[in-house]
Structure formats: C-alpha cells, structure tokens
Amino acid sequence: MNIKVLGTGCARCKSLEQATRSAVKEMGIEVEIEKEEDIVKIMGYGVMHTPALVINEKIALSGRVPSVAELKEVITKYLS
Amino acid sequence: MDKSLNLKRNIWLPLLILPLWYLVYRYLQTMSDWLIDTAFNMKPGQHLTEALRFFIFEVPKVLMLLALIIFFVGIIRSYFSAENTRKMLEGKSTFAGNVLASLLGIVTPFCSCSAIPLFLGFVESGVPLGVTFSFLIAAPMINEVAVVLLFGLFGWKVALIYVVTGLLIAIIAGYIIGRLKLEHWVQDWVYKTKLGKSAEEEEKLKISERLRFGYEAVREIVGKVWIYVIIGIAVGAGAHGYIPQDFMASLMGSSNWYSVPLSILIGVPLYSNAAGIVPIVSVLIEKGASLGTSLAFMMAVIGLSLPEMIILKKVLKLPLILTFIGIVASGIMIVGYLFNFIF
Known part of the structure; x- marks a missing residue:
C-alpha cells in the first residue's frame, strides 16, 4: 500500500502530510507515505486542486485538509 | 465514534x-x-x-x-469544485467566458498555492487564456475574508462596491489579455504537459x-x-484614539492626484491578507483618506500579491506577468480615480 501527498510545498500541503502521518500512525498500519512536489507529475494525476491525497494511485481527496478522524475513514475506505 | x-x-x-x-x-x-x-x-x-x-x-x-x-x-x-468549474468554462467564447470565469472565481475554492495546477488544468483542457486570467484575478481578490471585513467595518455599501468593481476588473482585464493573444508568453512546457484523466469520482454528498x-x-x-x-x-484601535483627524488627508485624500498610483505602488509588494489590511484601512479612511484611494490600496494588496506572481513565474514568461500586473493595476487605478471623483 502506498499513499502520496500531492502539493507544491504550500502550508496546507504540509498540514495534509502531517495529518496523514498521524492518521496512519493511529491506525497502526504499514504504509509508505511519499510527498510529490513535482508539478508535472501532480498534473499527471489530473489534480487541479492541491493538496491532494493519492492512495494506491487513486485520488482520494483534493483541495482540502480534513481532520485526522476523517482521514482514517478515507484511508480505510480506499484500503478495502 | x-x-x-x-x-x-x-x-x-x-x-x-x-x-x-x-x-x-x-x-x-x-x-x-x-x-x-x-x-x-x-x-x-x-x-x-x-x-x-x-x-x-x-x-x-x-x-x-x-x-x-x-x-x-x-x-x-x-457544490463547486475546480473540475466542475473547468468543465463549465471549456470552449466558452470570450467575454461570456470572462464573465462566467470571474463569477466562478468567487465561489470556487481557491488558495494561491493551487494557482499553478488550476492554471495548467484550465489552459490544457482548452479554456482560453483570457478566461483563465479572469478567474485568476477574481479568485484571490474577491474572497470571503475581505468581503466580511469590509462589511463588518465599512458597511454593506462599500463591501458591494468592492465586489462589483473587483468583478469588473477581472472581466475586463481577462478580456483584454485574451484579445492580445499572448499564448506565446506562456512557458513552453505548459502546452506540452499531458493532463492526466481525473480519476476522482464525483460522489453525491x-x-x-x-x-x-x-x-x-x-x-x-x-x-x-x-x-x-x-x-x-x-x-486600528491605537490609531483610532491617538492619531489626529485629517492626518491622512494630505497624503491619501482625494484632492491629491498622485494618491491613487502611489497607494497601488505601495500596495503591490505589501503582502498581507485581507484580515490584516482592512481594519487598518478603516482607520486610514477615518483619518481623512478618500474612499477611492483606500479601495485602490486594498485591491492592490489583496488582489496583486508578489508571492503569487513568483509562483506564476513557473508557468508564465516575465512579459506576460508584467502585462498582467500592468492591466490589473490600471483597472485598480481607474476604480480609485472613479470613486475619488464620485465621492
């Protein structure tokens, strides 16, 4: 399983990365979390609104920073 | 839970x-x-x-x-996502497209850090350059924080004036940029980048x-x-009690012809969000600054920010950025003089 945080390095992108890390830690699962800052690659996912969250190459979220609790729901949903 | x-x-x-x-x-x-x-x-x-x-x-x-x-x-x-906004703007003719893009700029979620992906997403899916600019001008300038503060500290009339003139600037500036056909001043890689098919599923909320x-x-x-x-x-509170009345009248009053361009020149490099600048401007007005000059100052601070220009440098060549700043600044200047003239 692989989670990518897409964002060009703005404050909201960093908070999404942090929230994702805490969510994964609280869930106690083994996941690789990457930060994707290359705009061309970000566009490759068809995302127009950063920050975005890509789980197993699928866009799970874009344009917002949800709470850790909601992130856990989202991650669980895309895991199954 | x-x-x-x-x-x-x-x-x-x-x-x-x-x-x-x-x-x-x-x-x-x-x-x-x-x-x-x-x-x-x-x-x-x-x-x-x-x-x-x-x-x-x-x-x-x-x-x-x-x-x-x-x-x-x-x-x-x-109810408005960047994806839907783009779909609505695809293939729109000029002017009608500029109007629609400016209006959508108000309601579509936007932060200056997502200006680049938005720009790429729009331009590559065939939204005309001028229409894209209308969006990029309206989105940061007319934001909810600015409107709320203007309403809270100046009343609904000034808030409305700000929104309407901001919209007009976005529409007209975008239209002019579209007319000038400046596509060759967009960084070369932009039109070569392939936009991935959005895999995001729109779910009913x-x-x-x-x-x-x-x-x-x-x-x-x-x-x-x-x-x-x-x-x-x-x-604002400090100035409210302590700075004498008419302190700003000579510098930012309407009788001073250069007050409008001067306040724009000061406003562009000043980077502050609406929340910080509007209370200060409310005091400037109280101390004798004219409405037109103050409006121009706020629009320059909120709508034209240097950090955003630096971000846009990745996708736009310098002459296009300068043209963009020049046209928007002229629009703001006209608004400033107009309101100094009326009031």
Missing part, C-alpha cells in the same frame, strides 16, 4: 449555535460598553478608553461575522457532509486569520 451519530450531530449543532450567535451579536455593543464603563470603570471620552472600547467591540464582532459567513461559504463551495465542509472551512480559515484580525484591529 459511530459515524452516523457524528453526522447527525453536524445537523443539529448549527440549529443550537445560530440563536446563541445571534443573541451574543445583538448585545455585543451593550456588553462591551458595560465592560468598559462599569467593569473597568474607565472615563468615557479619553483616548485610551475609546481605543479599548473600539478593540473590545470590533474583535469579537469581526470574528463572529467571519465564522458565520465562512461556515456558509464552506457549504456553498462544496449528503447535506450533513456538506455541513462538515462548513465546519472545516471555519476551523481552517478562522484558525489562520484570527491573529491578523486581532493585530489589524489593535493597530
């Missing part, structure tokens, strides 16, 4: 909070007066008393207005989930700007 329980709470919570909000807001002036006159027992009419009275009343008022409006804006925005967007927006935006509101109003 059980998810459905959580979502239900999203619905009945506002029903409880709204009447409470109204009561507090209604009696805010009474409460702050009581605090100053009775609890602190301060002499009315003195500089310190009036400065503190201004501060104690304005800070909760503006923060409460912000929270309320941003909550509803958050809900409204859950329940109303309770949209309410959650509202809460999120309040938490995120008020969490970010509250400190600027307090600092801005504190500076």
Whole structure:
C-alpha cells in the first residue's frame, strides 16, 4: 500500500502530510507515505486542486485538509 | 465514534449555535460598553478608553461575522469544485467566458498555492487564456475574508462596491489579455504537459457532509486569520484614539492626484491578507483618506500579491506577468480615480 501527498510545498500541503502521518500512525498500519512536489507529475494525476491525497494511485481527496478522524475513514475506505 | 451519530450531530449543532450567535451579536455593543464603563470603570471620552472600547467591540464582532459567513461559504463551495468549474468554462467564447470565469472565481475554492495546477488544468483542457486570467484575478481578490471585513467595518455599501468593481476588473482585464493573444508568453512546457484523466469520482454528498465542509472551512480559515484580525484591529484601535483627524488627508485624500498610483505602488509588494489590511484601512479612511484611494490600496494588496506572481513565474514568461500586473493595476487605478471623483 502506498499513499502520496500531492502539493507544491504550500502550508496546507504540509498540514495534509502531517495529518496523514498521524492518521496512519493511529491506525497502526504499514504504509509508505511519499510527498510529490513535482508539478508535472501532480498534473499527471489530473489534480487541479492541491493538496491532494493519492492512495494506491487513486485520488482520494483534493483541495482540502480534513481532520485526522476523517482521514482514517478515507484511508480505510480506499484500503478495502 | 459511530459515524452516523457524528453526522447527525453536524445537523443539529448549527440549529443550537445560530440563536446563541445571534443573541451574543445583538448585545455585543451593550456588553462591551458595560465592560468598559462599569467593569473597568474607565472615563468615557479619553483616548485610551475609546481605543479599548473600539478593540473590545470590533474583535469579537469581526470574528463572529467571519465564522458565520465562512461556515456558509464552506457549504456553498462544496457544490463547486475546480473540475466542475473547468468543465463549465471549456470552449466558452470570450467575454461570456470572462464573465462566467470571474463569477466562478468567487465561489470556487481557491488558495494561491493551487494557482499553478488550476492554471495548467484550465489552459490544457482548452479554456482560453483570457478566461483563465479572469478567474485568476477574481479568485484571490474577491474572497470571503475581505468581503466580511469590509462589511463588518465599512458597511454593506462599500463591501458591494468592492465586489462589483473587483468583478469588473477581472472581466475586463481577462478580456483584454485574451484579445492580445499572448499564448506565446506562456512557458513552453505548459502546452506540452499531458493532463492526466481525473480519476476522482464525483460522489453525491449528503447535506450533513456538506455541513462538515462548513465546519472545516471555519476551523481552517478562522484558525489562520484570527491573529491578523486581532493585530489589524489593535493597530486600528491605537490609531483610532491617538492619531489626529485629517492626518491622512494630505497624503491619501482625494484632492491629491498622485494618491491613487502611489497607494497601488505601495500596495503591490505589501503582502498581507485581507484580515490584516482592512481594519487598518478603516482607520486610514477615518483619518481623512478618500474612499477611492483606500479601495485602490486594498485591491492592490489583496488582489496583486508578489508571492503569487513568483509562483506564476513557473508557468508564465516575465512579459506576460508584467502585462498582467500592468492591466490589473490600471483597472485598480481607474476604480480609485472613479470613486475619488464620485465621492
């Protein structure tokens, strides 16, 4: 399983990365979390609104920073 | 916690909070007066008393207005995504497209850090360059924080003037940029980049989930700007009591012909968000600055920010950025002179 945080390095992108890390830690699962800052690659996912969250190459979220609790729901949903 | 329980709470919570909000807001002036006159027992009419009275009343008022409006804006925005906006703008002719893009710029969620992906997404899916610019001008300039602060500190007329003139600038500037056919000044790699097919599925959201967007927006935006509101109003309160009337009249008054371009020149490199700048401008006006000059100053600070230009440098060549700044600044200048002339 692989989670990518897409964002060009703005404050909201960093908070999404942090929230994702805490969510994964609280869930106690083994996941690789990457930060994707290359705009061309970000566009490759068809995302127009950063920050975005890509789980197993699928866009799970874009344009917002949800709470850790909601992130856990989202991650669980895309895991199954 | 059980998810459905959580979502239900999203619905009945506002029903409880709204009447409470109204009561507090209604009696805010009474409460702050009581605090100053009775609890602190301060002499009315003195500089310190009036400065503190201004501060104690304005800070909760503006923060409460912000929270309320941003909550509803958050809900409204859950109906508009960047993807939908793009679809609506694809293949639109000029002018009609410029108008639509400027209007959508107000309601589509936007932050300057997502300007690049938005620009690429628009341009590559065939939205004309000028229409894209209309969006990029309206989105940061007419934002909810600016409108709420203008409404709270100046009243609805000035807020409306700001929104309408901001829209006009976005429409006309975008239209001109489109007419000039400046596509060759877009960085070469932009048109070569392949836009991935958006895999994001549009799901129908329940109303309770949209309410959650509202809460999120309040938490995120008020969490970010509250400190600027307090600092801005504190500076305003200080000036309110201590700087003499008509202090700004010579520099920023309407009789001074160069006040408008000067305030734009100062405003562009000044990087502040609306929350910090509007309370200060409210004091400038009180001290004799004219409405047109102040409007121009605010628009330059909020709408044309240097950091955003630096971000845009990745996708636009320098001449296009300069043209963009030049056209928008001219628009702001016309607005400034117009309102100095009318009032």
